[in-house]
Amino acid sequence: MSINVGVIGVGAIGQGHIRRLSHVLSGARVGAVTDVDLDRAGEVARDLPGTVLHPTGAALVADPGVDAVVVTSWGPTHEEYVLACIAAGKQVFCEKPLAPTREACERIVEAETAAGRRLVMVGFMRRFDAQYRAMKDVVTGGEIGLPLLMHAAHRNPSVPDFFTSDMIINDSAVHDIDVARWLFDEEIAAVTVLTPRTSRKAKAGFHDPLLVLLETGSGVLVDVEASVNAGFGYDIRGEVVGEDGTVELSESAGVVVKRAGAYSGRVPADWRERFVRAFDAELQAWVDAVAAGGTTGPSAWDGYAATVVCETGLAALRSGAREPVVLRERPDLYEVAP
Ligand SMILES: NC(=O)c1ccc[n+]([C@@H]2O[C@H](COP(=O)([O-])OP(=O)(O)OC[C@H]3O[C@@H](n4cnc5c(N)ncnc54)[C@H](O)[C@@H]3O)[C@@H](O)[C@H]2O)c1
Structure with missing residues (x-):
């Protein structure tokens, strides 16, 4: 039915x-x-x-x-x-x-x-992406040993006029925040946000790109480059570094073309294409x-935790300091790890 x-x-x-x-x-x-x-x-x-x-x-x-x-x-x-x-x-x-x-x-x-x-x-939805799932299998299966850190990038080619500077964290980096909690089965304990030189393509008042540093409870460090004026396409990157090896999202979900002494592949146009x-x-x-x-x-707990980490990230952007993430106690209903 x-x-x-x-x-x-x-x-x-x-x-x-x-x-x-x-x-x-x-x-x-x-x-x-x-x-x-x-x-x-x-x-x-x-x-x-x-x-x-x-x-x-x-x-x-x-x-x-x-x-x-x-x-x-x-x-x-x-x-x-x-x-x-x-x-x-x-x-x-x-x-x-x-x-x-x-x-x-x-x-x-x-x-x-x-x-x-x-x-x-x-x-x-990234939790249902074939590449991220394969990455999680490698991490949880112990193939690369104890995870130590992760490099991630969330690059938007451009964003519409209604996109505000807070949305670089709330709308873009939020997906990497959820991925970090899910991949490592633990909460984010602290956030620091660094602001490199601002792109000349950024709207007034925007810090773009941002480097969002997430620390998990057990000490895994996740650096997320979040940029919204990359221009060339929608580029999602991730690499987990463990004690015995690394696992990274592959460069292209499609084919790689080699010709005339060069190789190339398609960069997705936007989130719809990348995550369809x-x-x-x-x-x-x-x-x-x-x-x-x-x-x-x-779960709703995952939604709550992601929002709190985003709020903490925005506080860290404003203060320039490392800000601890303060979560309420997790109800038993959500006892399964993220
Ligand atoms: N998972 C993802 O990657 C992803 C991607 C895009 C959007 N989203 C989320 O989906 C939501 C919608 O985004 P969108 O891009 O489709 O926006 P949108 O502006 O294209 O569509 C939102 C729709 O909601 C309607 N709406 C607004 N307030 C309403 C209300 N009180 N009751 C009923 N309808 C109302 C608007 O009229 C509009 O038609 C947002 O929360 C956004 O963050 C998630």
Whole structure:
């Protein structure tokens, strides 16, 4: 039986997830949509036979025909919808961020903990990327020995006008923050942010690139170069250095061309191209877990921890100092490591 999914927010990624649920994945269909931009939601609904258009997110969550919900509206609106899903006992897949503030994430963690079961999955899709998964297998399998440090880079070719300087950490580096917690199965203990010479392509007021240094609880050091004016493409890099070897994401997911004394390969144009399969795998895993009566993947705790590390990173950028990450005690509901 197919799961009827309601989608709140039909912008860029909302429409991507609707396309996946409707045409790529198995076991689910889009049963309802809504958006504050109702015209846009109406247009999307028109292309989906049998899909109901709801006037608000609250009405969509309350619809008895909606089995589970995907939240792809703007970050500050996530909390309201995720809390409504928890109150209704419905599984919810929430795009990152779970919520943009520590307090909002705490309210979600508290509500889910009170419900006594996991109802929330957060969209950190890199955990479903084939290369990152292979990297984690090498790290956890002990092949390179004890991990000591990681070099990472998150390079955007450019960013739209609405992109603010805080988003270099909140929107870009947040993925590397989640990867670090997941790869090493531990929390980030402290953040330092260094500001090299600023690119002449950066908007006024931006420090771009940034070097974000994450320290895990056991002392693994992760350096993340985050830049949003790389120009040449969307370039995601990662290399873990262990006592006995290293593991790195490969240079290209496609082919390498050798000709005329040179070799070349494609750099993805943007996050959609680089992570298209990861988004598919992530949402399929959620659909399968919902069909089995539960959820999977990044939890509300992971969403909370990522937001707190981002807030700490922004504090570190402003202070120029090493800032400790202060997390509340992890409820037993989230006892499985990240
Ligand atoms: N995992 C990823 O790599 C990834 C990539 C892109 C976006 N995202 C996240 O997905 C979310 C949406 O991003 P986007 O790029 O699709 O943005 P977008 O602006 O293209 O779309 C957001 C949509 O939400 C709607 N909306 C805003 N407030 C609403 C509300 N209160 N109720 C209902 N609808 C509302 C807007 O009208 C818009 O149609 C953001 O949280 C973003 O961080 C994650």
